[in-house]
Amino acid sequence: MKKLLLGDEAIAQGALDAGLSGVYAYPGTPSTEITEYIQLSPLAKERGVHSRWSTNEKTAMEAALGMSYMGKRALVCMKHVGLNVCADPFVNSAMTGTNGGIVVLVADDPSMHSSQDEQDSRFYGKFAMIPTLEPSTQQEAYNMMAMAYDLSEQLQLPILMRVTTRMAHSRAVVELVDTPRQQNELNYNAKASNWVLLPAFARKRNDIVTAQQPQLEQMATDSIYNRYEDGTDHSLGIVASGIAYNYLKECFPNGCPYSVLKISQYPLPKRLVRQLMETCEQVLICEEGQPFIEDIVRGVADMKQVRGKLDGTLPRTGELNPDLVKKAIAQLSSFDFELSTGFAPCEDVVSRPPALCQGCGHRDVYAALNEVLLGYPNARVFGDIGCYTLGFLPPYKAIHSCVDMGASITMAKGASDAGQWPSLAIIGDSTFTHSGMTGLLDAVNENADITVIISDNLTTAMTGGQDSAGTNKFEAICKGLGVSEEHLKVVVPLPKNMEEIKKTIEEEIKYHGVSVIIPRRECMQTLQRHLKQKKAAEKK
Ligand SMILES: Cc1ncc(C[n+]2csc(CCOP(=O)(O)OP(=O)(O)O)c2C)c(N)n1
Numbered sequence: 001m002k003k004l005l006l007g008d009e010a011i012a013q014g015a016l017d018a019g020l021s022g023v024y025a026y027p028g029t030p031s032t033e034i035t036e037y038i039q040l041s042p043l044a045k046e047r048g049v050h051s052r053w054s055t056n057e058k059t060a061m062e063a064a065l066g067m068s069y070m071g072k073r074a075l076v077c078m079k080h081v082g083l084n085v086c087a088d089p090f091v092n093s094a095m096t097g098t099n100g101g102i103v104v105l106v107a108d109d110p111s112m113h114s115s116q117d118e119q120d121s122r123f124y125g126k127f128a129m130i131p132t133l134e135p136s137t138q139q140e141a142y143n144m145m146a147m148a149y150d151l152s153e154q155l156q157l158p159i160l161m162r163v164t165t166r167m168a169h170s171r172a173v174v175e176l177v178d179t180p181r182q183q184n185e186l187n188y189n190a191k192a193s194n195w196v197l198l199p200a201f202a203r204k205r206n207d208i209v210t211a212q213q214p215q216l217e218q219m220a221t222d223s224i225y226n227r228y229e230d231g232t233d234h235s236l237g238i239v240a241s242g243i244a245y246n247y248l249k250e251c252f253p254n255g256c257p258y259s260v261l262k263i264s265q266y267p268l269p270k271r272l273v274r275q276l277m278e279t280c281e282q283v284l285i286c287e288e289g290q291p292f293i294e295d296i297v298r299g300v301a302d303m304k305q306v307r308g309k310l311d312g313t314l315p316r317t318g319e320l321n322p323d324l325v326k327k328a329i330a331q332l333s334s335f336d337f338e339l340s341t342g343f344a345p346c347e348d349v350v351s352r353p354p355a356l357c358q359g360c361g362h363r364d365v366y367a368a369l370n371e372v373l374l375g376y377p378n379a380r381v382f383g384d385i386g387c388y389t390l391g392f393l394p395p396y397k398a399i400h401s402c403v404d405m406g407a408s409i410t411m412a413k414g415a416s417d418a419g420q421w422p423s424l425a426i427i428g429d430s431t432f433t434h435s436g437m438t439g440l441l442d443a444v445n446e447n448a449d450i451t452v453i454i455s456d457n458l459t460t461a462m463t464g465g466q467d468s469a470g471t472n473k474f475e476a477i478c479k480g481l482g483v484s485e486e487h488l489k490v491v492v493p494l495p496k497n498m499e500e501i502k503k504t505i506e507e508e509i510k511y512h513g514v515s516v517i518i519p520r521r522e523c524m525q526t527l528q529r530h531l532k533q534k535k536a537a538e539k540k
Contacts, residue, residue: 005174007167008033010138011105013174014145016043019181021072021100022050024060026434027463028079029114030168031107035077036466047183053460055469056405056434057082061089064102068158069195071187072100073149080108080119081404085435091128093158095197095205099190101152103145104130105161107168110288111319116385116404118317120289125160125266129209131216132160132266133225134242138172140225140264146181151219155212156194164288165319167243217267225264228272230279233257236333237280239273239293243320244286250322251329251337258333263287268296277301282332284308288320307332354390361521362388364493365426365455366396368501373398376509379422380415384408384436386428387461387523399426406435412450413443422509426453430460433470437477443514444482451508452516454478455493457523465526478516487515494521 005013012034015023025035038044038051050067054060057078064074076086083090083106090104106124109115125132133148135141141163148159193201220226231237238256240248241263248256261276263269273296277283283301285294285308294308307313313328314320326337356363365388373379383389383399384407391398401411408425416423427436432454443450454474460466470477478488487508491501501519508515522530 001176001178002173003176004171005138005142006033006169006171007135007138007141007163008107008169009037010142010172010174011145011161011163012037012041013176014142015073015075015103016041016049017177017180018146018149019073019183020044020049020075021047021183022064022067023075023077024050024054024063025077026054026057026060026082027460027466028082028107029463030109030165031077031079031105032463032466033168034075034105043180053466053469057086058089061086061093061104065089065093065096068098068100068102069190070100071189072184074100074102075105076102077105078107079115080106080121081115081117082106083121083124084119085405087124090124092197094128094130094209095202096195097156097205098152098158099156099187100184101149102158103148103152103161104158105163108162108164108289110164110317113165116402118289120292121160121162122266122289122292125162128160129213130158130160131155131219132162134162134264134266135167135225136242136245136262136264138167138170139174141167142174142176144225144264146177155216157209157212162242164243213267217269220265220267221269221271223265225262226269226272227262228275229256229260229262231257231259233333234259234280235282236329237261237276237283238329239263239276239283239285239287239297241287241293244288244325247320247322247325248286251326257335258329263293268293270296270300273297274300277305281305282307284313284328284332286314286320286325286328291316353393355393356387356390357524359524360387361457361493361519361523362391362455364495364498364501365453365519366391366398368493368498369424369426369453369505370396370398372502372505372509376422378420379424379509380412380420381424381426382408382411382415384425384427384431385462386431387457388426388428388455391426404435405431406439409436409439409443409450409452412452413439413446413448416449421449422451423449424451424453424509426455428461429454429456429458429470429474430468432474433468433477437481440478440483440514440516441481447513449512450514451505452514454516454518456518456520457526458520459523459526461523461525465523465529474518483514483516487511487513488518489516490518490520492521493519
């Protein structure tokens with residue numbers, strides 16, 4: 001059967017067809033659609049595949065370890081910065097190893113379309129000594145899932161699969177297998193000495209995983225996803241990894257005259273790289289993200305022979321595209337390309353900067369906050385990540401920072417420790433349960449003089465309205481963390497309640513301890529969706 005699928009959907013379908021028993025994920029562009037596809041999949045429903053959102057990437061990775069421990073296949077999905085959040089279980093998962101297969105799918109966002117940095121997850125694979133896959137096409141992404149699970153169970157290691165935005169978010173026709181593989185049976189074969197990472201056991205596992213590395217490189221050398229394609233013109237050789245290989249193919253619809261080394265499986269097969277270096281005068285490294293391969297190749301080669309991001313032949317930052325690949329090749333060869341003028345923005349399209357929706361509750365929160373803060377010119381508002389980050393932009397210009405999920409509360413506390421007053425934090429409901437709760441506990445434990453606003457729109461709006469882990473539990477969570485009942489206030493962010501909201505903020509700023517204000521009103525987008533669903537249900 002053939003299906004037109006996004007890269008993300010091909011990955012999801014590939015995992016289901018490989019006998020998946022659970023996906024564990026926290027939303028983040030461009031990875032969100034993988035879990036959403038599994039949530040709607042009839043096969044997943046029929047098989048009872050777990051697909052509920054996790055509270056954050058660390059809880060997701062650990063739940064996958066639990067499923068693997070019991071012998072079943074698990075998928076963990078996140079955007080690149082999520083891998084920082086689950087770095088601890090991810091790196092340690094190489095030490096525990098796997099029982100049932102685990103694939104950790106990380107979607108990187110070069111050009112930072114919706115992210116705060118451009119990190120390249122391949123470094124994490126190398127760092128953790130975990131085999132890494134980087135598909136070049138949607139079909140490969142689909143096929144690789146079955147291979148990744150088999151490999152994970154054969155090697156008893158998790159597998160990292162790295163994709164980038166265009167792979168995740170563009171569609172192609174994908175040929176699927178006729179019969180999905182059965183799920184693994186529950187089993188009790190997990191070896192205690194693998195899963196109890198006491199130093200005496202972990203040292204042994206560390207030796208085993210380290211000793212596995214030459215075997216992993218040999219597997220990458222022999223992999224069907226890594227390919228040496230000999231060309232007719234040896235003045236130039238090209239290493240093209242992941243989606244860059246796809247772009248390279250687009251540059252040469254009639255076939256590439258140069259020798260090409262396609263890389264989609266790591267550790268980098270250095271023997272194949274050496275073969276290319278020996279046969280070609282110059283070598284161009286095309287890879288999306290940071291110069292990961294280029295750094296390794298430069299370590300073993302004549303520097304003048306290697307061209308890529310480090311010498312400016314390709315841009316050091318941002319997304320790659322076929323035009324950039326063409327330009328780089330034209331610079332190094334006599335190939336007569338017709339260079340397009342690139343993707344110039346159409347003049348008729350008026351630019352539309354992001355803005356909070358009309359009727360959004362975050363608007364009312366910022367309107368009230370700004371009025372109150374007119375009386376406190378030195379106030380600092382530490383922001384966080386979500387729709388409400390748009391409060392930085394005009395007309396509100398209301399926040400002073402946005403670093404990583406949860407940093408609002410901890411930064412407000414640090415600023416207060418430094419002597420700042422008033423020190424406020426604004427954080428969304430999903431961000432609060434993702435990474436804000438522990439920071440609030442720090443603040444409570446030291447009775448920090450901060451005012452925390454948890455702007456609760458009952459959803460994870462920024463990434464498309466996924467369920468939020470703490471809905472209906474925030475007052476109980478805050479009380480449980482030790483916030484006093486008198487300084488835990490709930491308001492409804494509507495223009496008609498402006499005076500009450502302002503009064504509440506003013507009072508809580510004046511209170512010299514931890515206070516939490518929860519403005520609560522459903523996101524306009526999910527509200528409209530829910531109303532439509534309700535109407536449709538009534539019609540039936
Ligand atoms: C570590 C990490 N994981 C995921 C994301 C993607 N992301 C950014 S904000 C956000 C949650 C926003 O939800 P919420 O805090 O409820 O605010 P809202 O957008 O609903 O206003 C997500 C999932 C991220 N930036 N960093």
